Amino acid sequence: MSSAPPGSSSLPPATGTPRQPGVRPTLALLALLVGIIAGIGAAVFRGLIGLFHNLFFFGHFAIEYDTLKHTLESPWGIGVVAVPVIGALLVAFLVQTFAPEAKGHGVPEVIDAIYYKRGVIRPQVALIKSLASSISIGSGGAIGREGPIIQIGATFGSVLAQWTRLPEWQRLVLIACGAGGGIAATFNTPIGGILFATEIMLVEISARTLIPVMIATGAASFVGRLFFGNHASFIIPPMTLHAATSSSFRVFLAYAMLGLVMGLLGMLYTRSVYAFEDFFDRIPGNYYTRHALGMLIVGVMMYLLMRHLGHYYIEGVGYATIQDILDGHLTVTWILLALVLLKLVAVSLTLGSGASGGIFSPALFMGATLGAGLVNLGHGFLPGLEVSPVGGAVIGMACMVAAGTGAAVTAVVMIFEMTRDYNVIIPLIIAVSLAYAVRHLLIADDLYTLKLSRRGRRLPRAVESNLYLMRGALELIQAPFLRLDADAHLGALRERLTSRRTLPHVVLVRDGQPTGIITSDVLATALAADDDQTALGRYADPHYTLLNEHTQIIDLVSRLRGAGTRIAVLAPGDPPTTAADAVVGIVSWDDVMEHANLPGDLRGAAPS
Structure with a gap:
């Protein structure tokens, strides 16, 4: 150890406790505002989806749209095939003319802004994303509404921070507030919203960043309950996962096998979306013709499903199909497994050709259908297996969210918040961990980060100290x-x-x-x-x-x-x-x- 040179004075020893950076009151108030706007934004966005859905499918103006019920057959008959095509042309015009960032599922653009644009997001992105995504979903695109809500909330957080001239770290916190608030309001899962912001958005984990996110997600959840009621996105029957209390080795092995298969599907989901994107980029033409072609195929799939199975099934967010499984109304194994493949193709066509929408809902759809289908198959080989198809669907949803988005802890907690059944925790931890591990073993990137990796954008794999x-x-x-x-x-x-x-x-x-x-x-x-x-x-x-x-x-x-x-x-x-x-x-x-x-x-x- 070196000593001070002659004639120099040493600094006196530090006294007292070092001052720690705390939560700024201004930031806390702005986080509250972002949470409120995120909740209101989720309600407005749902209204826009209902408006365009009713206009495209039935030709009348109304915002009422219960996603837990199947869309009735359109009076257009075979003309319903043209509905997604018309929506595609409108989306292409909005995105190409006003905000190219609104194309796709949105979250990668938010992450890109955090790590490569100092948290600066253009204000028009929120408006164009709202319109483009509501048109895509309302016209039958096989995509979700959560990604757009995340991007809309994050955009408001960024714009508010720019207007108030906040430093960069606070701007990034408000982006996370908007994203977490959007998830919390949509699913009525405030803790899940906090964890999503923590796992996907935050670049710093500390009291000064977590408390504003907690404020925002709490506010967004409260506002969401005013509009949607105090219930989860899905009605899950009680005692769905009663077998989780069993210590039977077969039960835990079944959950483990389910997680492994879900990891494979998560890998296919991740690769499929971008494989279709590359395919459409190679097709001669422009954005308009390529997107119209992709949505024409989706329209044909919708029409054929209505003709042969009685519902459009793959269109929109797909929550009605999930609810059918949870209610025990959709139990035919071959239909469940066919819907997994059809939804995978439909979402890949929709996003790959250039739609604006999220990947969260399709992950829930495929997780529910494959989970229930696999449990049905399992009962054929092991008649006494104490796992219900509904339980398989619930576990499958969490597995696909974890494998597809990389937010494994968020997936576990969100499903726990939805079921409000502590018995779900053990099977969730087992299955989700394995699903995430398998997907990560087969492909390191998830659906969010792969888009950025393809651009040459390297992202940190963890949030840690220096x-x-x-x-x-x-x-x-x-x-x-x-x-x-x-x-x-x-x-x-x-x-x-x-x-x-x-x-x-x-x-x-x-x-x-x-x-x-x-x-x-x-x-x-x-x-x-x-x-x-x-x-x-x-x-x-x-x-x-x-x-x-x-x-x-x-x-x-x-x-x-x-x-x-x-x-x-x-x-x-x-x-x-x-x-x-x-x-x-x-x-x-x-x-x-x-x-x-x-x-x-x-x-x-x-x-x-």
């Missing part, structure tokens, strides 16, 4: 690397990689000095695309920063940004030796972002 920034780079990041001659070809590298499970960084060496670095991500592209005779020098980056082997992450980031490079070469000595055989580690910018759990831009321009 402890890792103080770790030594080599202590935290142990990326493998190997040295090769600068004149080597890809074939020689392939031979060296046969015994390796992970791709290393490669240091190219000439005359004992590094001439360039090939990072593992560049290497993966090269191995997949080129033949063995390609020179490795083609892929090497000659620009790197030479640092001491004990450099901390925070200093490494600063040096990389200052030098405008993406690669650090670590070696002993001060200054570090330049000899290639002295290199003890290679750290790329992507290594830092992954291991230190940092956003790709660190609130600024990343090295290029």
